Amino acid sequence: MMTCLIIDDEPLAIELLEDFVSKVPFLKLIKSCSNALEAVEQIGLHKIDLIFTDIEMPEFTGVEFVRSLSQKPLIIFTTAYSHYAVEGFNLNAIDYLVKPIPFHRFIKAANKAYDIFNLKAEKQTSTKTPLQKIDFIFVKSEYENIKLNLDTIIYIEGLKDYIKIYNNKSKPILTLNSLKAFEEKLPQNFIRVHRSFIVSLNHIDSVQRNRIVIDKIRIPIGQNYKDEFIKRIGG
Structure with a gap:
């Protein structure tokens, strides 16, 4: 108007x-x-x-x-x-x-x-000043909302109706959510690499053929996600 x-x-x-x-x-x-x-x-x-x-x-x-x-x-x-x-x-x-x-x-x-x-x-x-970067999210687990710093998240695993969030500050957090819905909340340094896994690019130690190594944990790279993942890491 x-x-x-x-x-x-x-x-x-x-x-x-x-x-x-x-x-x-x-x-x-x-x-x-x-x-x-x-x-x-x-x-x-x-x-x-x-x-x-x-x-x-x-x-x-x-x-x-x-x-x-x-x-x-x-x-x-x-x-x-x-x-x-x-x-x-x-x-x-x-x-x-x-x-x-x-x-x-x-x-x-x-x-x-x-x-x-x-x-x-x-x-x-x-040209406006961008909004302050959000560096944490709240995750509901059992009867509490847990504040989780995004830079501590290593990877996320999808388990049917639940997801399991692995981080380097506490034990894994289990929450009722879908992997797709949770993916939409994450910034660009996270990437879906498999129908059951999202990883933080910041925590990857190495990539070996069709798997990612993060702190001795091996995460598979799905065929449908491989091209985008290789493009993101500059391979």
């Missing part, structure tokens, strides 16, 4: 744009303003993603208004004068709509703005 403002000193122009905005599901109108100064106040009160602004307005034109903004929302100019188009695009406006504005041109401009809005949102998401 994009929040938007309408700025125009003509009531009929505002009425038309309000009608257009109401027909577009991804637009939410915050306010219609009759002048740019009123719009400045709204920008201070609300997060505005998109502005539809006329250019020819008394006291403070749409161009002057856009130039005055330190943080610019997406801008679509609306005006009766086509000769302002070049100046509008020089201000990185998304589009330039000449009055009287037909709905098909309005929706085309709105869709263009929405595409840019979504691209910016995706970029911001991808």
